[in-house]
Amino acid sequence: MTRVYKWEVLKLLAQKRTYLGLGAAMLVPLIFVVVLTFRSGGPNDIPLGRSIRDTGLATPFVVLFFMSIWAFPLITALVSGDIVAAESHNGTLKTILTRSRDRGEIYAAKVLAAFTYTALVIAAMGVVGVVAASIEWGFNDLTSLSGTTVSAWHGLGLLAASLAIYAWPMAGIAAFGLFLSTVTRNSASAVVGTLLWALLMQLLGVLPGTESIRPYLLGEQFQAWHGFLRTPADWTPVVRALWVCAFYVGVPLAAGYLVFLRRDVAGE
Amino acid sequence: MSDAPPIEPMPIEACGLVKRYGDIVAVDHVDLSVERGDVFGYLGPNGAGKTTSLRMLLGLIRPTAGAARLFGRDPIVDGARALDGVAGFVEGPRFYPYLSGRRNLRLLGDLDGGVPAARIDEVLDVVELRDRAKDRVGGYSHGMRQRLGIAGALLRDPRLLLLDEPATGLDPGGMRDMRELIKRLAADGITILLSSHILAEVEELCNRVAIIRTGRIIYEGRLDELLQSAGGGYLLRASDPERARAVLLAHGIDGVQVVERELRFQADAATVEAASVALGKAGIGISLLAPHTATLEELFLGMTEQAA
Numbered sequence: 001m002t003r004v005y006k007w008e009v010l011k012l013l014a015q016k017r018t019y020l021g022l023g024a025a026m027l028v029p030l031i032f033v034v035v036l037t038f039r040s041g042g043p044n045d046i047p048l049g050r051s052i053r054d055t056g057l058a059t060p061f062v063v064l065f066f067m068s069i070w071a072f073p074l075i076t077a078l079v080s081g082d083i084v085a086a087e088s089h090n091g092t093l094k095t096i097l098t099r100s101r102d103r104g105e106i107y108a109a110k111v112l113a114a115f116t117y118t119a120l121v122i123a124a125m126g127v128v129g130v131v132a133a134s135i136e137w138g139f140n141d142l143t144s145l146s147g148t149t150v151s152a153w154h155g156l157g158l159l160a161a162s163l164a165i166y167a168w169p170m171a172g173i174a175a176f177g178l179f180l181s182t183v184t185r186n187s188a189s190a191v192v193g194t195l196l197w198a199l200l201m202q203l204l205g206v207l208p209g210t211e212s213i214r215p216y217l218l219g220e221q222f223q224a225w226h227g228f229l230r231t232p233a234d235w236t237p238v239v240r241a242l243w244v245c246a247f248y249v250g251v252p253l254a255a256g257y258l259v260f261l262r263r264d265v266a267g268e
Numbered sequence: 269m270s271d272a273p274p275i276e277p278m279p280i281e282a283c284g285l286v287k288r289y290g291d292i293v294a295v296d297h298v299d300l301s302v303e304r305g306d307v308f309g310y311l312g313p314n315g316a317g318k319t320t321s322l323r324m325l326l327g328l329i330r331p332t333a334g335a336a337r338l339f340g341r342d343p344i345v346d347g348a349r350a351l352d353g354v355a356g357f358v359e360g361p362r363f364y365p366y367l368s369g370r371r372n373l374r375l376l377g378d379l380d381g382g383v384p385a386a387r388i389d390e391v392l393d394v395v396e397l398r399d400r401a402k403d404r405v406g407g408y409s410h411g412m413r414q415r416l417g418i419a420g421a422l423l424r425d426p427r428l429l430l431l432d433e434p435a436t437g438l439d440p441g442g443m444r445d446m447r448e449l450i451k452r453l454a455a456d457g458i459t460i461l462l463s464s465h466i467l468a469e470v471e472e473l474c475n476r477v478a479i480i481r482t483g484r485i486i487y488e489g490r491l492d493e494l495l496q497s498a499g500g501g502y503l504l505r506a507s508d509p510e511r512a513r514a515v516l517l518a519h520g521i522d523g524v525q526v527v528e529r530e531l532r533f534q535a536d537a538a539t540v541e542a543a544s545v546a547l548g549k550a551g552i553g554i555s556l557l558a559p560h561t562a563t564l565e566e567l568f569l570g571m572t573e574q575a576a
Contacts, residue, residue, distance in 0.1 A: 003378040003379070003381075003382065004378075004379065006378070007375050007378060007379070010375075011364060011367075011375075014364070014366045014367055015366060090362060090364075090365075091359070091360075091362030092362045092363065092364055094323075094326075094328050094357075094358060094359075094362065095357070095361065095362050095363065095376070095420070096375075096376075096379055097327075097328060098326050098327075098328070098351060098355070098356070098357075099348070099351070099376060099379035099380050099424075100348050100351065100352070100379060100380045100381060100424075101348055101379050102347045102348045103347070262330065264323075264328070264329035264330060265323070265328040265329065266320075266323060266328065266329055
């Protein structure tokens with residue numbers, strides 16, 4: 001299993017689209033820092049937006065908000081929507097399925113590789129955001145959403161926890177991308193379909209009349225990290241994100257697995 | 269206790285394989301038996317069901333009915349274990365174009381549990397690709413990819429090779445090299461199933477053949493017996509081939525092929541004598557009437573076009 005996973009990662013590393021998404025995730029916080037350095041004002045209406053020039057720690061939190069709408073879903077979809085479909089299209093799926101590995105193992109390795117990529121782009125955004133913004137505005141204490149001050153190092157820990165919980169709904173999007181990639185066997189359809197699905201989840205969250213289901217929508221889980229930034233920490237949205245996202249991850253992955261296991265691998 | 273050696277399962281045993289796509293029956297109750305040491309030719313026109321059969325043998329697609337076993341194991345039931353000792357490719361080998369030839373082979377080796385670098389060099393030498401192994405496969409010619417496909421298959425040290433049209437798209441030199449390679453592999457004791465359009469190649473390489481037409485096997489057996497069965501072949505050059513054909517048909521000679529104004533058919537000597545008299549009475553001039561040994565191509569065309 002380790003070897004199959006290693007090669008899934010190596011295949012990603014050998015493809016340009018991987019770097020396109022990773023580069024975009026690293027470029028966005030840099031653009032934020034550069035723009036806010038040369039222009040007055042800022043994103044005052046969003047969580048931690050007012051303190052963006054107080055400490056380099058605030059920038060990744062602000063970027064998380066903006067990128068959750070479509071940028072991170074698109075970056076994730078670029079890989080998860082392609083990872084099975086591209087192999088179907090290129091005929092390499094039959095090459096790897098006629099070796100000594102069962103289909104379940106191949107599928108599991110692809111899932112792990114897609115999740116690894118998703119986690120990596122979020123972490124890369126966080127690291128670049130903290131470093132670039134700290135160079136400009138300093139690595140200072142952070143004002144929490146409750147108005148209390150937390151030390152810079154404590155704030156860094158909160159950022160790490162926030163990125164980790166943020167990765168969960170992203171994994172839900174990656175899982176849906178993998179499902180579409182397996183079912184449609186077409187990269188473009190899977191990437192676009194995944195992005196549309198992520199946008200639909202966001203849209204449902206703002207439509208009137210959806211208040212009762214809102215806590216269980218995938219888009220809502222992108223705000224779960226707010227719980228870490230409260231004093232004391234509010235675990236309710238964090239715990240809810242864990243089990244709600246487990247559903248959004250589990251169902252498409254299980255469906256994709258069943259399709260992958262039984263599908264005919266013929267000329268596309 | 270019995271001293272009899274255990275019966276080893278056959279490299280390929282397919283029973284009643286059926287594959288339907290909606291109303292279309294791509295493969296219709298195909299039975300195949302490939303024995304140890306065979307170089308088995310699998311022949312058929314385009315769309316006859318060859319590649320679909322091979323996909324079922326390798327477990328890439330699920331049969332609608334029937335079962336295939338490789339060395340006694342069913343790929344659908346036993347998964348990847350059924351492919352132990354089996355290698356090959358269907359519809360041409362496919363590789364990752366953005367990886368080098370060597371890295372593609374390393375990937376395949378790792379999927380088989382890992383192979384030493386020296387073994388990769390060995391198979392690259394066999395297919396004469398070692399000097400291009402560092403180049404990306406995206407820049408390989410068709411022939412180089414075909415050879416890399418063979419290298420990927422050999423990496424598994426197979427006892428059974430399934431090759432789908434391995435010489436397709438190769439230039440004459442490449443085709444000759446591929447034939448020589450298959451001969452060497454067969455001489456090493458590897459059982460080979462060779463799906464091919466190139467009948468001269470099959471005639472040169474194979475000891476047994478199966479011919480498939482519209483999803484059904486219409487002949488399976490030894491190639492030499494098939495050729496011998498066509499021993500009563502005759503060649504006729506007549507002034508009016510179409511009328512001559514009608515006269516032959518009237519004498520119960522069917523399956524007449526017209527090749528460049530020459531008629532080729534099979535019949536016993538007495539029937540041919542009677543037909544020659546009839547041709548003369550019908551005013552049809554005969555410039556040549558001679559016994560003719562059929563080639564595999566003639567037999568194949570006769571069998572696959574006869575009832576098409």
